[in-house]
Amino acid sequence: MTADNSAHVVPSWAAHEIGETIISPDQVSSRVRELGADITRDYADNPPLLVGVLKGAMVFMSDLIRAIELPVDVDFMAVSSYGASTKSSGVVRIVKDLDAELSNRHVLIVEDVVDTGLTLNYLRKYLGARKPLSLEVCALLFKEEIQRVEQDIRYIGFSIPADFVVGYGLDVNERYRNLGGVYKFTGEA
Ligand code: 5GP
Numbered sequence: 043m044t045a046d047n048s049a050h051v052v053p054s055w056a057a058h059e060i061g062e063t064i065i066s067p068d069q070v071s072s073r074v075r076e077l078g079a080d081i082t083r084d085y086a087d088n089p090p091l092l093v094g095v096l097k098g099a100m101v102f103m104s105d106l107i108r109a110i111e112l113p114v115d116v117d118f119m120a121v122s123s124y125g126a127s128t129k130s131s132g133v134v135r136i137v138k139d140l141d142a143e144l145s146n147r148h149v150l151i152v153e154d155v156v157d158t159g160l161t162l163n164y165l166r167k168y169l170g171a172r173k174p175l176s177l178e179v180c181a182l183l184f185k186e187e188i189q190r191v192e193q194d195i196r197y198i199g200f201s202i203p204a205d206f207v208v209g210y211g212l213d214v215n216e217r218y219r220n221l222g223g224v225y226k227f228t229g230e231a
Pocket residue numbers: 095098123124130153154155156157158159160161162205206207208212213214
C-alpha cells in the first residue's frame with residue numbers, strides 16, 4: 043500500500059522543523075486496524091510473541107496489539123543503529139535483550155521503519171539463532187528505492203519515499219515521537 047498525502051495540519055509546536063504529512067493520524071489508525079485483522083486471521087491457531095524494537099516501534103506496538111484479537115505475548119528489544127544522526131551507520135548494537143524464550147514460539151518482529159534493512163537483517167539472524175517455530179516481520183514503514191539487504195517482510199503498513207521522517211514513535215534526538223502521524227523532517231539533525 044502506498045501512502046497518500048492528506049490535508050492534515052501539522053501541530054504548531056512542531057511546524058518549524060516538520061514538512062509535509064506523509065501519513066495522517068487517521069490513515070495510520072485505519073491501516074493499523076487492517077494489520078491487526080490480518081495478523082488475527084493468519085495466527086488464529088498460533089498466537090505469536092510480538093517483539094517490539096525500541097524505541098521507535100513503541101507507539102505502533104501499543105496500537106497494534108490492541109488491534110489483534112488473539113492472546114498475544116509481548117516483549118521488547120532495544121537496538122541502536124543510528125546514534126543521534128539521521129544517516130544509518132550500518133552498526134547495530136543490542137541495548138536491551140529479550141526476556142522471553144523463543145523456542146516453541148511463533149515470533150513476529152514489530153519494527154517502526156525499514157530503511158537500509160541492516161537492522162532487520164541483524165535481528166533476524168540474532169533471533170533466528172534461538173530457534174523459534176517461525177519468525178516474521180511487521181513493519182509500519184518501508185522505504186522505497188533504498189539498497190537493502192532484507193526484503194522478506196510479511197506485513198508492511200506503508201511504503202514511503204526515502205526521506206527522513208518523524209512522528210508516531212519516530213524521533214530526532216528523542217523529539218517528535220508523540221506526533222500522531224508521520225511527517226517529513228526538514229530541520230537540522
Ligand atoms: P535500517 O537499519 O533499516 O537502515 O534502519 C532502521 C532503523 O533506523 C529504524 O528502526 C529507525 O530506528 C531508524 N530510521 C530509519 N529511517 C528513519 C527515519 O526516516 N526516521 C527515523 N526517525 N528513524 C529512522
